[in-house]
Amino acid sequence: MTATPPRLGTGTKLSYAVGNVGLQMLVAAMSFLLMIFYTDVALVPPAIAGAALLVGKFWDAVNDPLFGWMSDRTRSRHGRHRVYLLYGALPLALAAAAVWMVPPGLSPLAAFVWIALTYTLFDTLMTLVQLPYSALATELTLDYDERTSLTAFASMGALLGFVGGSVLMPLLVRASPDARTGYALAGLCFGVFAGLCVAWVAWRVHEPVHCLRPPATHPQMSMAASVQRTLQVTLHNRPFVLLVGAVGLVRLGLTLVQGALAYFVVYRLQGDKSDLPRFMGILLLVVGVSLFGWKRVVDGWEKSRTYVLGLLLCAAGLVALYFLQPGQQVAMVALLVLIGLGMGAHWIVPFSMVPDTIDHGHMQAGERTTGMYLGFYGLVDKLARTLATVLIAGMLDWTGYVPNVPQGDLALQGIALMTGPLPALCLLLAIPLLLAYPITRAQHATIRQSVDTGIAPPALQSGGMGSTGPEGCTTRSATQNGCAQDARAA
Known part of the structure; x- marks a missing residue:
């Protein structure tokens, strides 16, 4: 029997959460305000700004698996992951500030180059x-329930x-003498704050001992072959593939809601644009409380059954939105409460499931490749967001929308x-994948015991839960055929 993993202290959990405060402030500010800053303040033509951002977004879709592979093979006395926080905090702060500092009077070509360079640097x-x-987060604790906490x-x-990010930046801009100065100062403040948050995590949160050991390497492989092999191992992890497929569908649905909600409030409910922050505030408040x-x-x-319950609640509220009539704002609030309650499950459950699938991959292949898993997860998430944006734009154009x-x-x-x-349909399509997801609390305990002892359990040896990786590798046979290292050595 394996020992029970130690619990994380509340201070460690709070310190780790601080990083998300700074990072998500940057994400929210750019999601809501970056395009309107480029077009209405920096006076860059929309087509130029959109094309320049597309350069960054294309690179964004490619770099997740690549950087995940890099982090898995990083050797540092600070660990495989924490080292990037230590040395990345200051550059990230400067790059985030530069995005909001477009020089005045640029030609269209110069504006394209400036936006493409600053946004791509920031995204990198x-x-x-x-x-x-x-x-x-996946390395800090190996306990099934502690990961959820x-x-x-x-x-x-x-x-x-x-x-x-969605509230403070407009306030800072309005408090400045002019919009261009306001965005530049706000961008600098947000960048510095995010950098300090990342630095705080690097100072207060330390990786476990196993992350300080040199990772398994395959010196005979080229970089391209190594990336390809690691990606193959990732895609042979059936629980992970089921989870990432479900989360991709959910992300597609929720991004559709996020992108279309403003149009729904203004034109379907015949409300005012000032109603949108109030509705968003109610939705996020319910998510936080839940x-x-x-x-x-x-x-x-x-976990998987809890996620299904949340998706059912959220889908029910989304379907009901279709039947709202102009002026029914009280009913809108009631439905947002239901949607936010269900959405809360998405904010917490899948992120605690990903580490469990990484443990399964470790047992399956004998090698822990956390970065590649999270890189592929991020790739699917970004593709879903991009598809949702394209669908909304296509819908507006096809139906003859006039602003x-x-x-x-x-x-x-x-x-x-x-x-x-349509978003509700995306959520419902994710449910069969979650019902097929095989990792339970009891099965995770078996997985952890297998990783600790280096012995594959009977379910794995007989082909359960997607037991074989590329070329039929298993934990027991990995060292014999060169597919991976022994689980204990990894």
Whole structure:
């Protein structure tokens, strides 16, 4: 029998959550305000700004698996992941500030180059910090339930950062003598704050001893072959593939809601643009309040079943949105409470499931490749976000949407569908994948025992839970055929 993993202290969980406050402030500010800053303040043509951002987003889709592979093979006295926080905090702060400092009077070509360079630099440093930050959480504790507790603290930090990024920047801009100066000062403040948050995590949170050991290496392989092999091992992890497929569908659905909600409030409910922050505040408040409630549900139930329950609640609220009529703002608030309650499960449960699938991959292949798993997870998440943006833009164009005027029936139907039933369908399609997800609390204990002893359990030896990796590798045979190192050595 293996020893029970030690519990994390509350101070460690709070310190780790601080990093999410700073990082999510940057994400929220850029999600809500960056494009309007480029077009309305920096006076860059929309097509130029969009094309320049597309350069960064293309690189963003490629760099997650690559940087994940790099972090898995990092050798440092500070650990595999924490070292990126130590040395990445200051560069990230400077790059985040530079994004909001477009020089005045640039030609369209110069503006394109400036935006493409600053945003791509920021995105590179953000990934180099955020991915190891997420990987650090998977290593801090090996306990099935303690991971959910750590995720609850981290999700609360993310929620605080998301609210801060979407509310504080407009306030700082309005308090400045002009918008250009306001955005530059606000960007500098946000960048410095995010850098300090990352530095705090690097100072207060230390990786376990096993992360300080040199990782398994394959010196005979080229970099390209090593990346390909590690990706193959990742994709042969059936629990991980089921989870990332479900989370990708959920991310697609929730991004559709996020992108279409403003149109729904203004044109379908016939509200005012000032109503949107109030509705968003209610939704995020419910999500925040529900986080630790979902933590208690997970403690007494399985993670995948808890996630399914949350998706059912959220989908029910989204479907009901379709039937709202103009002026029904009280009903809108009631449905946002239901949606936020279900959405809270998404903010906490899947992020505590990913480390369990990484443990399964460790047992399966005999090698722990945390960075690659999180890199592929991030890749699917970003592809889902991009697809949602394309779908919303296509819907608006196809239905004849015209800004700032009352919409026709076809445009209103399209807005309602993109806000309610279509996102609900994405959530419901994720449920069969979660019902097939095999890792339970008891099975995770078996996985951990196998990793600690280096002996594959009968379920793995007989082909259970996707037992074989590339070329039929298993933990017991890995060292014989060169596929991976022994589990204890890894």
